[in-house]
Amino acid sequence: MNDILGYQGQNVVITGAASGMGRAAAQLLVDLGAQVYALDIAEVTVPVARALKVDMKDAASLDAAIAQLPADIYALFNCAGVPSPPFGRDDTVLINFSGLRYLTESLESRITEGGAIASIASTAGMGWRGALDGVRRFLALDKGLDSARQWLQDNSETVFDGYSFSKQCIIVYTMSRAAELAARGIRINCIAPSPTESGFMVALKGEGQIPDEAVELFLPPNGRYATGADMGQPLVLLNSKLAGFVSGLNIPVDFGYTAQVLMGQRDDLMGIGA
Numbered sequence: 001m002n003d004i005l006g007y008q009g010q011n012v013v014i015t016g017a018a019s020g021m022g023r024a025a026a027q028l029l030v031d032l033g034a035q036v037y038a039l040d041i042a043e044v045t046v047p048v049a050r051a052l053k054v055d056m057k058d059a060a061s062l063d064a065a066i067a068q069l070p071a072d073i074y075a076l077f078n079c080a081g082v083p084s085p086p087f088g089r090d091d092t093v094l095i096n097f098s099g100l101r102y103l104t105e106s107l108e109s110r111i112t113e114g115g116a117i118a119s120i121a122s123t124a125g126m127g128w129r130g131a132l133d134g135v136r137r138f139l140a141l142d143k144g145l146d147s148a149r150q151w152l153q154d155n156s157e158t159v160f161d162g163y164s165f166s167k168q169c170i171i172v173y174t175m176s177r178a179a180e181l182a183a184r185g186i187r188i189n190c191i192a193p194s195p196t197e198s199g200f201m202v203a204l205k206g207e208g209q210i211p212d213e214a215v216e217l218f219l220p221p222n223g224r225y226a227t228g229a230d231m232g233q234p235l236v237l238l239n240s241k242l243a244g245f246v247s248g249l250n251i252p253v254d255f256g257y258t259a260q261v262l263m264g265q266r267d268d269l270m271g272i273g274a
């Protein structure tokens with residue numbers, strides 16, 4: 001088989017593979033011949049090499065999974081995440097960012113030269129410039145989930161919205177780590193998806209009681225919700241050898257939403273251009 005993306009026979013680790021974007025990426029990686037290790041709190045139905053139950057906000061459960069992952073890893077896909085509401089502020093930050101950071105830093109010595117890390121941020125994180133001081137103070141902690149939890153309790157005035165803060169952290173973390181990882185030949189990027197039909201969206205609108213009209217303010221100019229595959233595919237591309245000189249980027253995957261905002265063609269509701 002023509003292995004233009006370079007995944008054939010490679011070990012890859014992916015969180016959030018039970019549903020949505022992560023499931024789409026995991027299926028594609030299996031189809032491309034990768035040995036896929038999937039980490040999720042829910043059951044993974046994609047026929048991966050190994051599925052491990054983890055709770056991203058629980059260091060002991062992450063450690064148990066990390067112990068079962070291979071010594072050499074080609075690519076890490078950080079896809080697990082929850083909306084807030086309905087999840088509480090601190091749990092949202094711990095699941096969406098602190099667990100992601102803990103896993104990334106626990107595995108990065110196993111990532112081989114030429115390997116890569118890709119995470120899912122959000123349009124909601126793209127106002128990171130306005131929150132940089134608080135984000136940097138949070139990132140200055142060690143990777144431990146206990147320190148993160150304590151800091152969130154002590155700094156409740158800094159974090160108004162757990163979801164936006166968690167995604168701002170992913171973007172700033174991605175850019176901050178790029179140079180250091182480049183020295184070892186490893187790339188790191190993230191994507192910022194526009195609204196996507198998935199378990200996340202069901203939870204946001206259902207239990208979270210966010211009305212359709214509020215979400216639709218962020219739909220791309222093509223007027224449609226993305227699918228899991230619309231996001232899973234660019235993630236697989238970003239971590240592939242075809243993107244071998246791409247690092248340190250947050251890439252909006254939004255069919256032109258960010259472009260419209262930056263060109264003043266629609267309101268900047270997230271402070272993206274600030």
Ligand SMILES: NC(=O)c1ccc[n+]([C@@H]2O[C@H](COP(=O)([O-])OP(=O)(O)OC[C@H]3O[C@@H](n4cnc5c(N)ncnc54)[C@H](O)[C@@H]3O)[C@@H](O)[C@H]2O)c1
Binds near residue numbers: 055057121200
């Ligand atoms: N759906 C959207 O509109 C949208 C937009 C921007 C960003 N995102 C981000 O995209 C990523 C993927 O979400 P999705 O839309 O595919 O939603 P999804 O709900 O379909 O998938 C999320 C996955 O994360 C897993 N997960 C949730 N909590 C977990 C935990 N504590 N430990 C381990 N796994 C856990 C779920 O079981 C699920 O498999 C998330 O990080 C989300 O924040 C989503």
